[in-house]
Amino acid sequence: MLEMFTYPFILRAFVVGTLVSLCSALLGVNLVLKRYSMIGDGLSHVAFSAMAVATVMNWAPLWVAIPVVIAASYVLLRLGANDRLSGDSAIALLSTGALAVGIFIISMKSGINTDINNYMFGSVLAISRSDVTLSVVLSLAVLALYVLFYNKIFAVTFDEPFAKATGVRADFYNMLIAVLTAVTIVLGMRMIGALLISSLIIFPAMSSMRVFKCFRNVVICSAAISVVCFLAGLIISYECSTPTGASVVLINIAVFAVFCAVAFFRGRIALNGADSDK
Numbered sequence: 548m549l550e551m552f553t554y555p556f557i558l559r560a561f562v563v564g565t566l567v568s569l570c571s572a573l574l575g576v577n578l579v580l581k582r583y584s585m586i587g588d589g590l591s592h593v594a595f596s597a598m599a600v601a602t603v604m605n606w607a608p609l610w611v612a613i614p615v616v617i618a619a620s621y622v623l624l625r626l627g628a629n630d631r632l633s634g635d636s637a638i639a640l641l642s643t644g645a646l647a648v649g650i651f652i653i654s655m656k657s658g659i660n661t662d663i664n665n666y667m668f669g670s671v672l673a674i675s676r677s678d679v680t681l682s683v684v685l686s687l688a689v690l691a692l693y694v695l696f697y698n699k700i701f702a703v704t705f706d707e708p709f710a711k712a713t714g715v716r717a718d719f720y721n722m723l724i725a726v727l728t729a730v731t732i733v734l735g736m737r738m739i740g741a742l743l744i745s746s747l748i749i750f751p752a753m754s755s756m757r758v759f760k761c762f763r764n765v766v767i768c769s770a771a772i773s774v775v776c777f778l779a780g781l782i783i784s785y786e787c788s789t790p791t792g793a794s795v796v797l798i799n800i801a802v803f804a805v806f807c808a809v810a811f812f813r814g815r816i817a818l819n820g821a822d823s824d825k
Contacts, residue, residue, distance in 0.1 A: 551785045559679045560671035560738055560791065564777045566686035567735040568747060572773035573693050574728050575748035576766050577704045579756070586623060586725065587745035589642035590732045593619040595741040596649030598666050603652055608666075609681055612733045619645070620725035669740030669792035671784070682734045689727045700724060701762060739792040747773065750799035757803075757810040772802055 551557050571587075578584045594612045601611035619641060626637035665673040674682075693700065702710040703720045711717045728748070735744045755768035780795030787794075 551782070556672055556674065557781070557785065559674045559676070560781060561778075563674055563679055563682045563686075563734065564738055564781060564791075564795075565774055566683060566690075567731060567738070568751075568773040568777040569770055570686055570689045570693075570727070570731040571735060571744075571747040572751040572769040573690070573766060574724065574731060575752035575773075576755070576762070576769050577700060577724055578728065578748060579752040580704050584749050584752075585638050585745065586620070586728060587732055587748040589623060589638035589645075590616050590619060590729050591736060591741040591744045592642040592649075593645040594733045594736050595666050596645040596652070598736070599649040599652050603655070607677075609678060609733060609737075612736075613685075613730060616729040616733050617726050620729040621722065624721060624725055665740075666736060667741050668790060669736070669738050669743065671738055671781075671791050673737045678737060685730050685734060689730055692723065692727060696720065696723060705762070739795060740790075743792040743796050746796045746799060747777075750796070750803055751776070754799070754803045754806040757806040758813075772799075776802055 552561065575584070575587075578586060594616045597612040597615040598608040600606075601608040623637050623641055626640070699710075699715055699720050700723070702713075702715050703717050703724075707717050707721075731748075732744055735747060739747055751769040751773040752765070754772050755765045759765045759768055776798040777795050780798045781791060783789060783798070784791040784794040
């Protein structure tokens with residue numbers, strides 16, 4: 548197993564994947580609690596379209612995708628705030644439209660199938676040294692902003708009307724969550740893929756919520772699950788020559804099943820204890 552870390556592309560994947568997994572887990576808790584977890588799926592489709600355009604035009608994909616996806620996150624929030632359009636409807640409109648644009652542009656250009664497959668399904672080989680530098684800087688910025696505004700984000704997540712009543716700028720912090728999510732989605736796409744990156748946000752949060760109820764405990768557990776699942780998926784991918792993204796997601800599914808079982812048996816034990824007290 549130690550041999551795999553002698554390869555530069557594995558080291559790059561390890562560094563970027565660990566940081567992106569950590570960012571995804573932290574933001575995922577807030578998105579799931581706000582019932583906005585599918586924003587990751589919508590933004591990943593927008594990122595795919597932006598990267599497809601960048602590839603066709605021979606531009607740097609990450610530098611193009613990041614501002615485009617941040618702009619898309621703003622549009623999603625504005626559409627979701629419309630009384631006539633629910634949040635999931637806004638995500639569906641934007642994601643399907645962006646995906647259609649990306650596929651249309653790809654169809655106009657031949658010879659880029661390999662790059663597009665990397666964006667759709669992920670590949671550890673697709674991460675360059677320049678990608679690592681940008682990813683590390685932006686991931687650390689995401690983590691720093693999350694920690695810095697942790698209390699405000701917590702307030703907006705649990706009770707937005709009350710947060711507004713106490714003077715918290717809820718719209719600003721909602722936008723901050725969306726922007727941080729957008730950056731995380733773009734950074735993780737090269738390795739996990741557009742079709743699977745949203746699972747990196749949803750599964751760790753859902754798993755930790757099965758066992759823990761305190762917000763801080765959920766966040767810490769979610770972060771630990773996400774990083775461990777990524778490392779396990781990376782090792783399995785190397786040892787079994789399987790796609791990294793799919794391996795990571797399958798490990799997350801297995802962990803989710805284990806946490807569901809733990810919650811079930813803990814509930815049964817608590818119920819039996821209550822019955823015996825009677």
